Structures are given as structure tokens and as C-alpha cells.
Amino acid sequence: MQRYYLSVLNLARALEAGDAEAVATWDDALDRAAGVHEVLVDAIPPAVSPSLRAKVLGSVLIDLTRSGWSVSVEDGQVYVAAPEWSLDAKGMSPDDVRAEKDRARAAMAGRVQEEIESERTRRFISRLESPRATESGLRSVLSLLADGPSVAAALRARGADAVQPVLCPADLEAGRDPETGLLYADIFRYFRLFWSFPTNAPPGRSLSYLIRDAGQPGSPVCGLLCLASPVPRLSVRDSALGWTAAWLEAVVVALDFPADAPEEHLRVVADAWRALPGHGPHTLSILDDVATLLGFPEARSAEALSACLRRLPASQRAQRADGARRRVLADLRRELEDALDLISFEGFGFAQDWARANPAKARARLESLQGEAYRRWRESRKTTARQGTSNERLGKGALASEAAIQDASREPLFFKKRVTQGARALRAWEEIAPRERERPGERLRQIALRRTEATGPALTGGVDVVRSARFALLQRQNRLVASQVLDVCVCGAIPPYGPLLGGKLAALAALSRDVAADYYARYVRRASEITSQMAGRAYTRPADLLAITTTSFYGVGSSQYERLSVRSEDGIDVRWRLVGRSRGNGTLHFSRRTSELIDELLCVETGRKLISSRFGEGPSERLRKIRDGLERLGVDADELLRHGMPRLVYLAEMRPGATRPGARPLPSHWRREGPSWTSVTEAWRERWLASRLRSCPEAIDEVARFSRVEALLSNRLRARRGGTR
Numbered sequence: 237m238q239r240y241y242l243s244v245l246n247l248a249r250a251l252e253a254g255d256a257e258a259v260a261t262w263d264d265a266l267d268r269a270a271g272v273h274e275v276l277v278d279a280i281p282p283a284v285s286p287s288l289r290a291k292v293l294g295s296v297l298i299d300l301t302r303s304g305w306s307v308s309v310e311d312g313q314v315y316v317a318a319p320e321w322s323l324d325a326k327g328m329s330p331d332d333v334r335a336e337k338d339r340a341r342a343a344m345a346g347r348v349q350e351e352i353e354s355e356r357t358r359r360f361i362s363r364l365e366s367p368r369a370t371e372s373g374l375r376s377v378l379s380l381l382a383d384g385p386s387v388a389a390a391l392r393a394r395g396a397d398a399v400q401p402v403l404c405p406a407d408l409e410a411g412r413d414p415e416t417g418l419l420y421a422d423i424f425r426y427f428r429l430f431w432s433f434p435t436n437a438p439p440g441r442s443l444s445y446l447i448r449d450a451g452q453p454g455s456p457v458c459g460l461l462c463l464a465s466p467v468p469r470l471s472v473r474d475s476a477l478g479w480t481a482a483w484l485e486a487v488v489v490a491l492d493f494p495a496d497a498p499e500e501h502l503r504v505v506a507d508a509w510r511a512l513p514g515h516g517p518h519t520l521s522i523l524d525d526v527a528t529l530l531g532f533p534e535a536r537s538a539e540a541l542s543a544c545l546r547r548l549p550a551s552q553r554a555q556r557a558d559g560a561r562r563r564v565l566a567d568l569r570r571e572l573e574d575a576l577d578l579i580s581f582e583g584f585g586f587a588q589d590w591a592r593a594n595p596a597k598a599r600a601r602l603e604s605l606q607g608e609a610y611r612r613w614r615e616s617r618k619t620t621a622r623q624g625t626s627n628e629r630l631g632k633g634a635l636a637s638e639a640a641i642q643d644a645s646r647e648p649l650f651f652k653k654r655v656t657q658g659a660r661a662l663r664a665w666e667e668i669a670p671r672e673r674e675r676p677g678e679r680l681r682q683i684a685l686r687r688t689e690a691t692g693p694a695l696t697g698g699v700d701v702v703r704s705a706r707f708a709l710l711q712r713q714n715r716l717v718a719s720q721v722l723d724v725c726v727c728g729a730i731p732p733y734g735p736l737l738g739g740k741l742a743a744l745a746a747l748s749r750d751v752a753a754d755y756y757a758r759y760v761r762r763a764s765e766i767t768s769q770m771a772g773r774a775y776t777r778p779a780d781l782l783a784i785t786t787t788s789f790y791g792v793g794s795s796q797y798e799r800l801s802v803r804s805e806d807g808i809d810v811r812w813r814l815v816g817r818s819r820g821n822g823t824l825h826f827s828r829r830t831s832e833l834i835d836e837l838l839c840v841e842t843g844r845k846l847i848s849s850r851f852g853e854g855p856s857e858r859l860r861k862i863r864d865g866l867e868r869l870g871v872d873a874d875e876l877l878r879h880g881m882p883r884l885v886y887l888a889e890m891r892p893g894a895t896r897p898g899a900r901p902l903p904s905h906w907r908r909e910g911p912s913w914t915s916v917t918e919a920w921r922e923r924w925l926a927s928r929l930r931s932c933p934e935a936i937d938e939v940a941r942f943s944r945v946e947a948l949l950s951n952r953l954r955a956r957r958g959g960t961r
Contacts, residue, residue: 440465481698
């Protein structure tokens, strides 16, 4: 075992010294080495595979170094340190901002190249770039890249009208492009590889689009757009949408404003909100949400909200605040009732109605079942070298069969999930259920602040919010993230349309009613697979979009979303708003090779595949797998998963306030009332493209210099060493 440790130590010294040749030798040996699954029963812990552990540690160190981390060795110990990233462009020159963005791209270059260099992607690139016979002659993906000189000539002759954007669905169901014979989904995948950051296929729901320029021969691709189910947890987003304990506390405290003189109270709450950890100058004002709860228009300041309140008699001010408290409390309870309704109680030994009436007894019975349920699930995850784990999904046909859904609900995985979720929901219901002769205002304070009387405007970040309210907020978050909030995961221009602000066009496209209508049409009748298996019956979620979120590539700014807004047919403005920065956690800096080695290590040392990539076992499967592997190696997983590369978080709401508990949003359907694609493109040409051509004529020269042949992905493929790798 000592020689394996020394091998990793030597690699760390080579990384510290910048000895590229020694690192490359170690790296090549790592790729060529066959897995050795020795188990040392006399070691502590007893099941250890030292050679495999050395491979994992070496791969981790190489990944970190390639992502900008520093490695040092002192007294036989290896230390790593994450790079420091700028958190704001304030005080930075344009050159400094460009340098910071270049550094971020360089940190991700290894992951992007890994994606392109994989054997599967190599074959894919070769297939799409190979000419094929069509009715129009020989065509390939090259035909879908615009000719720079031709686009520039058209712009000089016709101005902004030279670009005629068309929104083209690019999912598997979309079929083939008649010009090239290529699948639209393959075209999207090819151009997605132009991005500077790696991406994985989004889980859950998704919509993909090509934005094409009908003003050029063959309608070349000028932009990409993909919307998908958001990540389950993102603190700044969750706070902005009203799903956190800190948000609940702040709203309840703000609603305790003195009816005769509310302004100072509201100002202190607003300042305390922005001062909370993780918040900052970009954080949306909590007073916007308080104004919505009180039935007023948007009010970003204490002065504006106080002005609205002063227009009402003092008695009505108190009534509105009390009504808001009632609705917030009612929504929290409704979330728990819905959560219980979506759990099948089959196999529990009692009915759901009895459980709601006797939550303490029902919870105790479920908690007694948890050990057996977990044991059955672990047994079902056993694996051997020859036998993998099941990754089967129900599929559309099975979801139409109540019997198939019920059978799936009885499987060890979903029995465990039903028992666990049922116990949690009943514990929360036990704490928050209505009581006789309760006073809603006092009860809500007790739930959110652990007190019944109004005191002062101080905030704690939700420290005193009780467990039941946190659980109810989480249920609301899960429900909306699963069906009515989407994330823009791919959005930008394809060269040579970057200098023409094609990225802004893609960001505006996400807000069009055409996208909302496509999403509704695709998912309005599609049963939710996991929820159906939990409920033991087919369950279909709503499909009307309420909000869209996205994150930038860089923490120092994103001009693509700045000052972008659209106006609906009935005059409602919807805009991209900056709501904060992400903390920089994730697995972006770990390679596919490291992930696969960790997966192998976990299987060898546990004899089970407890994280099996099976649909339904939980979100962020890769994150959980890497975390478990790092912890098994005895390193600080939390530190290594904090890459520290912040991203700006943006939010656009189609129905402002609709995601918050207690809100009363106006009934509207963006799929009918939002701006059409035609109006979006007209606004983009007038507001952005025409302005760009007037203020920056050199943008046309940049377009003219673009060579589509040089842009092909095959130019980025490295020659194989020894015919392998």
C-alpha cells in the first residue's frame, strides 16, 4: 500500500513543480493501467483497494490542477487550494474583465476538450461533417454555418433587415432538416459543442431550439436555446421566488409594520434583508413581495410601499396585513396536504384519512418501518462484476396502466421513498395543522418566529422558522421546479452572429409565448413518472410557465441578459432581473474519468451500487457519487466540491408573485398573452441589432472575417497518440 501512496505523492510534487512531462507520464499510465481490485481485509477500514484509490486520487489532483487549483506538498502531506475568483466587475477595467473571463474559460477547457475528444463524440463530429447526397446536392453541417463575407455584404446592403430569425424546434421529435437531411437534435448537439463550458444532458423536462437566419441561403444556424428542469436547490433563486425560511421570516416580520407609521419599520426590514449572508446589492427587495401580498403594485422601497399604505384608512392597512398572513398560512398548510395526497399509503397498515386525523401515531408507525424499508432497498442495490443495476423506467405505456404504476410503487426504492416522505410529511402536519380558535396572525408568527407577538424588524435569516414550515416551503419549491419553472441551460449565438448580439436574441426568445405554448403542448397531458410512482396512480402536473431562470458563465458580468425585457400583448413587461450570485459549488472541475473511477471504487469497496443512476433515486446523481467517493478517500468533500467560480443568477417572471406563498397573482397564461416570436424578433432588430450596426460598424468587419471551414469542430480534435486514447 505504501508504494501507491508514494506514487500519488510523486504526482503531487510534479504538479507543484509544474513538471508537465512527469505529469503526462503519470496521466498516460493512469489511462493504460487496468483496474486492480485487491481487498486488504487487515486494513482499516477492512475493504480497501489501494491501487484503485491511488488512481482516483491521482485523477482528482490532475483535474484540480487543470482547473486552476494549486497543489503543494509539505512534510509528506498534499495540500490543494482553489483559485480566487472576482465576485464583481466593479472597479475592474474592460481588459481586467476580459482576462477574468479568459481565466474561467481556461479552467473549463479541459472538461470541454474531454467532451469533444471522447470516442463517441469523435464519431458524431465525423458523421455530421461528412457530405451526404441531398436533393440540393452534397450537404453537411458545414451548410448550416453562415458564410461570414455573405452575411457582412447583406448587412451593408440591407442593414438590420438582412437578418431574418426563425425559431426551429430541435428535439428528437422535430425530425430532419430538409436542407441537409440531418436530425435537428443532432444539429443542436453539434453546435452546443461550440460552448466554452461543458454540459450534460438536462434531466427532467426540456425544450431545445435552433434559431436560424432565413435571410441567408440554407437558413444557417445563428443561435441556440434550451430550457430544462432547474437544479433542485439554488439559494439565491429560491430566496427570490419565496421558497426559503429566510424569506418567510422576512415577510412575517415586515407584515408587522405599525399601521400609523410603517415606513421606518419597512426600511429596516429591507436593509436587514440585503445584509443577510448570501444576499447583497443585487438581491431583490423583500418589499416587492410584501407589496404583492398586500395587493399593491411593485414597490421596491419603503417609501413607495408606505405611500401605497397611506392611501388606505389605518383599519384597512391592518386588515390587508391580516389577510396576507391568513393566505401565507393557508398556502403552507395546503402544500402539506398536497404532499400527503401524493403518497400512496399502500403497505403501511393504515389509511391516509386516519393518518391525517392521528399524525403522531401514524408517524411513529412509519418510523418503525423505515429500517426495514431501507434494508430492502440496500439489498436491491447489490451488484457484481457481471450484473449491473436496473435503470428501467416506466415509459408512456406503463404510465397509462394503473397496475404498472402500482407495481412500481411497491418496488423497494419507492417503498423506501414513500415511507420516508410519509413520516416527514406527517411530522410537519402534526406541527402545523389547524387548531381550535387559533388566531392566524399569532399562529404564523409562532411558526416563522417562535413567538406570537410582534416585536421588532430584526432578521435572523430564518433561524427560528419551525421544521414544518421549512418542509412546506420545500414541497412548494419541488412542485414548481418540477413543472412550472424552467432554467435556460443553453442560450447564445453561433458564429458569426455573436458580434450581432445573437445571444440577446436567444435570451429574448426564451420569453416568447411560442416557447411557453410548446412547453404546454408537450407536457400538459404527460404524467409525472416519479410522482405517479409515489402516489400509486397517474398524476399530471400543470404546464403553464410561471418563471424562467438562468445563470451566467461568468461572475463578473453577463451582457447577454442586461436590460433585456419584452412586453406582452396586454402591456405587461417581463424582464430578466439579476437576483444574486451562486456560491460556486458543483462538479464542473471533475472529469468523466474521475467520475467513472469513483463509481468503480464505490462498487468494489461496498459490494453495492447505492447510487446507481437509476431514475427516481434522487437529483444530482453525479454530485452525490463524487461526494461519497471523496469522503471514502478521507478528504474534505465539501471543500473539493466548492470550485468557487461564481455565476450571476437571473430571473424572469411571467406571473409576478405567483411562486410565493400567499400571493394572489392575476390569472394569465403566458402561452397566449406573451409576445409572439415575430414581435420579439422585430423588437430585437430595432432595439439591439440596428443600434449595434450604428454604434459599432466594426462588428460587420468582424463578421466578414469569419471562416466557417475553420470553425468546424474537427479542427479542435487532437491527433491520436498511438492510435488510442
